[in-house]
Amino acid sequence: MTAALLNHSTVLTDHVFAVPLDHSRPDGEQIEVFAREVVAAGREGAELPWLLFLQGGPGSGSPRPIGQDAWLGVALRHYRVLLLDQRGTGRSTPANRQSLEARGTAAQQAAYLAHFRADAIVRDAELVRRRLLGEGTQWSTLGQSFGGFCTLTYLSFAPEGIREAFVTGGLPGLRTRVEDIYRTAYPRVARKNAAHYARCPQDVATVQQIAEHLAEHRVRLPDGSPLTVERFQYLGMLLGQGAGSQKLHYLLESPWIRSAAGPELSDTFLEGVRAQVSLASNPLFAALLEPIYAQRSVSTEGTRWAAQRLRGEFPEFDAEQALEAGRPVLFTGEMIYPSMFDLDPALVPLREAAHLLAERGDWPDLYDTERLAGNEVPVYAAVYDDDMYVDRDHSLATAHTVPRIRTWVTGEWEHDALRVSDGQVLEHLFAMARGEV
Structure with missing residues (x-):
């Protein structure tokens, strides 16, 4: 019709x-x-x-x-x-x-x-x-x-x-093996972080303060889901867009509010973060981002959460280490991590299926x-x-x-x-x- x-x-x-x-x-x-x-x-x-x-x-x-x-x-x-x-x-x-x-x-x-x-x-x-x-x-x-x-x-x-x-x-x-996708992606994302902090140097301290707060407190987004440091770092998805750096800066502009218990992250800020990190409108992106690179003639090992496996090769993305050393906390980019399926309400029910997709090794060639x-x-x-x-x-x-x-x-x-x-x-x-x- x-x-x-x-x-x-x-x-x-x-x-x-x-x-x-x-x-x-x-x-x-x-x-x-x-x-x-x-x-x-x-x-x-x-x-x-x-x-x-x-x-x-x-x-x-x-x-x-x-x-x-x-x-x-x-x-x-x-x-x-x-x-x-x-x-x-x-x-x-x-x-x-x-x-x-x-x-x-x-x-x-x-x-x-x-x-x-x-x-x-x-x-x-x-x-x-x-x-x-x-x-x-x-x-x-x-x-x-x-x-x-x-x-x-x-x-x-x-x-x-x-x-x-x-x-x-x-x-x-x-x-291209999925591992090579992320071995080239992490350095590109690091460059985008560097460019953002060069444009908005005041964001360095703001991001450090937010990351420290998240590491020390249990913070929940307006949908009730946890906001961890790693989930906060996913805001780096914005940095690959033409106006993404500006959007990120404006989001970080006024994150704090003083409550009866002292400074805390404001509802306005947390709602802005939720809008960026929630995959409720696009759960297939989380489940299938790595499988779109999988071809059995290239590798029969499965994608096995390649972004997570390769992250250790790029310690500059370790927020805890960055905070301890006084370095800028870097945002991540187009990377899906298994923890997302533990935190995002839209993804939690798909957790087991996503793990099975990550382990599959017989994907047809594309x-x-x-x-x-x-x-x-x-x-x-x-x-x-x-x-x-x-x-x-x-x-x-x-x-x-x-x-x-x-x-x-x-x-x-x-x-x-x-x-x-x-x-x-x-x-x-x-x-x-x-x-x-």
């Missing part, structure tokens, strides 16, 4: 598709995938090429457009856009603590969640393409961050469905390197010079390995440039496709 809705300067049409949970068993259990078609008002009947948007994540729903905001206005000049809620997200069949409880045991939940990686997302997209556009058709794709990972999976499994691909901050390493070596689909990719989330060198190695990938390496933007550049990043990629740059 579809429902058309006029939204300022765009016309939105909602689509719901039944897809197999396991595409190797097309007659087995079915789930729903939601997608929203967007076209510029007045062009509803025009013969426009399609652009599939693959959202970052994993586990994030597609944007909810308000008119032709951000990059969407640029895309709508040329395309009819399809915003796909990847399985488990948005209005697609949900996968969270509430829905997963009905799956049964932790083992059954883990087996279910194993069907929510890029390989299944790509097969969903192909089914949607055939149903919406027809057999023998092609569309263009735009992959942001994890959506770029999905793009390389798409080019591995079904390149015949893609006319051209655009990628922003999301060229993955094709044969990239077909032989097929990619013969790639004929043009790919235009923005690579950010000091991207905190996706390693620049891993991205460029892939671009050098896969034919027809053209890269634009820029130090002007951070990882969220597609959203915050007022369309400039997408305009540049479109110009590359037209041969203008």
